[in-house]
Amino acid sequence: MIDIDPSSILVRYNVKLESQRSPDDVAREIFPEDELIRSIVEAVFEGDEDEVLVAIQEAVDQGKDAIDLIDDALIVGMGIVSQLYDEGLLFLPDVMIASQAMTDGIEYCKKVSGRSHEYKGKVVSFVVEGDVHDIGKKILTVFLRSNGYEVVDLGSDVPIDEVVSAVVENKPIMLTGTALMTTTMYSFREVKNRLLDNGVNIPFICGGGAVTQDFVERYDLGLYCDDAAVVPKIADEVLRDATIEDLRAKFHRN
Ligand code: B12
Structure with missing residues (x-):
């Protein structure tokens, strides 16, 4: 039997992983500071469709305008995903999943406000x-x-x-x-x-x-x-x- 100490291998791998910055670390630095906006941006970044709607509702309950949230939060979140994709830190499936969360969020904002969003x-x-x-x-x-x-x-x-x-x-x-x-x-x-x-x-x-x-x-x-x-x-x-x-x-x- 070969005598291997697994803990030394784990330590070596950990050191390697910790020396690289993860997409989450990079994103956290550019997430907006406003707590309510940040929760929506983060949910889009994570591609969490349910959490996006919860975070939007919370922001609307706290007085944010649902239509403004499209530009101020949903598109900001997707922008961060696009930026990290351009930099090679995220991959195509991440972009597709985040875009679905953003699209669901836009539909929800439109529904909650009863108004329509102005596109460019x-x-x-x-x-x-x-x-x-x-x-x-x-x-x-x-x-x-x-x-x-x-x-x-x-x-x-x-x-x-x-x-x-x-x-x-x-x-x-x-x-x-x-x-x-x-x-x-x-x-x-x-x-x-x-x-x-x-x-x-x-x-x-x-x-x-x-x-x-x-x-x-x-x-x-x-x-x-x-x-x-x-x-x-x-x-x-x-x-x-x-x-x-x-x-x-x-x-x-x-
Ligand atoms: C996936 C794939 C399939 C899938 C398609 C699934 C789907 N829903 O798309 C399936 C299995 C169905 C398929 C079928 C066929 N395929 Co096929 N397929 C591929 C494969 C492996 C990948 C294509 C791909 O999605 N690339 C990834 C995407 C992201 O790249 P992209 O589309 O180029 O897009 C990027 C850019 O080009 C740009 N872009 C795209 N669109 C636009 C538009 C604008 C405006 C701008 C600015 C930029 C832009 O943005 C993207 C990212 O930046 C390629 C091989 C290859 N390596 O490309 C063969 C390939 C395209 N297929 C080929 C062939 C021949 C076929 C079949 C005829 C096979 C057959 N005998 O049945 C059938 C055709 C069916 C049909 N009628 O269309 C050939 C085409 C050869 C040629 N030069 O004519 C290729 C090149 C394979 C090969 N080497 O022979 N295929």
Whole structure:
């Protein structure tokens, strides 16, 4: 039998773990100080859907405005999750779980107040016809929502007619399209043609596995981006009246 002292192994592992800062440690430093807001932010960060509602109710009982809590607490919590994801401290499942808690919280705030929340702007998102790969698109909608945008999510494998009708009906500030396959990404061009035929002239942000900047910049309205986390920054620029040329200059690689 090999003679091993387990306590020495544990001590060694502990030392290694304690020397690294956990996401919780980093988050705690940036959580807001106001106790009522902090509880909501923390619940979003933990992705605890039940606790989010309890904390919101507590804040409302103590005099906070339910609609203000959306920007002041729920979106702050999601912002911290996005920040830690960008820094590589959290992973995709953490983002998805937190976003569900935030979305439940927003619905609860709207219900409690009886008023509607004012979004920064509306965005329509879809995955192209013939393509079911929707994980990237889901991430994208999480980032947009957590940055104060309303997203009309058309889902995956969406026929071109449906995309164009949704844009005409909802009048978004921009459209996002996802394609993961070389065989499906050609519908971007057709969507763009149909938008222009309908007199719609909004930025059409395209991304997803097989798509490249070289492909997208060959058609009008098209803006390429490979990182879903950048999409809210593009939307912010669109709100500042940036043209497609401005956006390409700012977000395309040379
Ligand atoms: C998961 C997966 C599946 C799942 C999809 C589940 C789902 N609900 O999404 C299932 C099993 C269903 C599947 C099926 C198929 N798949 Co598949 N699949 C994959 C796989 C392994 C991962 C894709 C993924 O989710 N990546 C993670 C996400 C996060 O990445 P992402 O989508 O690119 O998104 C990121 C960025 O691109 C960006 N982004 C995404 N969208 C947008 C939009 C905008 C506007 C912006 C700015 C950014 C952005 O943001 C995200 C993060 O920053 C890839 C291989 C790979 N390594 O990519 C193959 C892959 C995409 N699949 C492939 C194929 C061929 C198929 C099938 C045809 C297989 C078959 N023979 O049946 C079917 C097609 C079904 C269909 N009609 O769509 C090929 C495509 C080849 C090609 N280049 O054309 C790949 C590349 C595998 C391969 N190497 O051959 N697949």
